[in-house]
Amino acid sequence: MFMQNIKAKRGPGRPPKIDSEQRSTKERMLRSGIELLTEYGFASVGLERVLKQTGVPKGSFYHYFSSKEDFAQQVVVGYGKYFAAKLDLWLLNEQRLPLQRIMDFINDGKQGLLRYQFRRGCLVGNMGQEVAATHPLLRDQLEAVFIDWQRRIEACLLAAKVAGQIADDVDCAVWANYFWIGWEGAILRAKLSQSVTSVDVFTKIYFASLPGCNME
C-alpha cells in the first residue's frame, strides 16, 4: 500500500541525521508498520521484519520508539489520520450528494479489498480484535480512531438530512456508530469468504433501513 523498499543510506558511525532525514526514517517505519500489522496482526510481526523491510538498524528503532507497543500505537495514529484523509476525500466531495459520497467511499473500499485479494482489510478492525484484551493503551487508541471516523460519517449524514436525503428525525450519531459496526463486520466476513458479498449485503440494507432514505 505504502511501502517503497527504500534502503537506509547511511550506516553507524556517520554524522548525526538531519531532521528531515529522521522524519523520513520514522515515516518509513510507520508505513511499513501499517502494511505489516494490517496483513499479519500485532503478535505475528516481529520488529526484525519491520527493520528488514525498511533497512533501519535496531538501534535506530529505539531512537524513535520506546517499545513495540509504542510503535504500534504510533502506527494506529498514522493509519487513523491516513484513513481520515481518505474519508474526507469522499465525504467532503461537494460534487456529489451526501449519501452518494458514503456510497463512493464504500465502493472504493470494495476495490481495495479486491485489489489486495482480501489480505488487508482494516488495520483498526484487525488490531482491535487482537489487542483489545491485552493492551489497554492500544485499545483506547483504536477506540479514539473509531470515534474520529464516526464523527466524519455523522457530519455527512447531517448533510444528507439538510439535503433532504434522509428523514429529519434520524439520529445521525447513532446511525454513524451503526455504520462502523456494520462496516467492520462486513470487512471481517469479506476476508473469510473471499468475496465482497458481505459488503454488498451491509450496504444495501443499511441504506434501505435509513428512515426516509432517498438516493436520487
Added chain:
Amino acid sequence: MFMQNIKAKRGPGRPPKIDSEQRSTKERMLRSGIELLTEYGFASVGLERVLKQTGVPKGSFYHYFSSKEDFAQQVVVGYGKYFAAKLDLWLLNEQRLPLQRIMDFINDGKQGLLRYQFRRGCLVGNMGQEVAATHPLLRDQLEAVFIDWQRRIEACLLAAKVAGQIADDVDCAVWANYFWIGWEGAILRAKLSQSVTSVDVFTKIYFASLPGCNME
C-alpha cells in the same frame, strides 16, 4: 469459560492411556485452546501455554494434533459446535416467539461480555481478523462456522415469518447474513469501547429495520 485446571494424573513410562482418558486429555486441550485463543489470539498463544494450563506433556500434544494450525482448526470446530448448541438453546426455545428468541441470545451475549469484562468476545471473529490472510485452511474453517450459525438464525427468521412477526417478503438468508455482520462488528466495538452500547445500537436498528417487524 471452560477451563478447570485439572492436572495430568500420569507421567511418562506409565501404561498407555485408555480411550476415555485420551478423549478427556484431548478435550481438555481443546477447551484450553478455546479459552486462550479467544482472549489472546492465534499468534500470541504458544503451545507451551496450552501444555502448562492443561498439564499435558509436549509429546502427547503431537499425539493428538499434527501442528499448531491443526490444533487451532480443531479448536475452531469445537467452538463452532459449542456455540451452535448455545444458539439452539435460545433459538429453538418454543416457549418464546421467534424474534424474542434472537433477542434472548443477544442478551445472553451481552451478559457474557460483561462477565468477562470484554476480554473474550467471539473466537471466530477474533481469529478471522487475525488469520484470514495467512492461514487459508483455518480461514475456510471459520467461514464454515459462520455459514452454520447463519443457517440457524435464518431458520429462526423463517419461523418469525410463519408467526407473522416479520413481512412475508423478507429474504431470511440475507437478513441472517446481515445479522452476523452486525453482531461481529458490534462485539469488536464493545471490546474497544469497554461497553455494550454497540450491541444495543445494533440490536435496536436491526429489529427496527426488519420489514414488518412486530415484537409483540
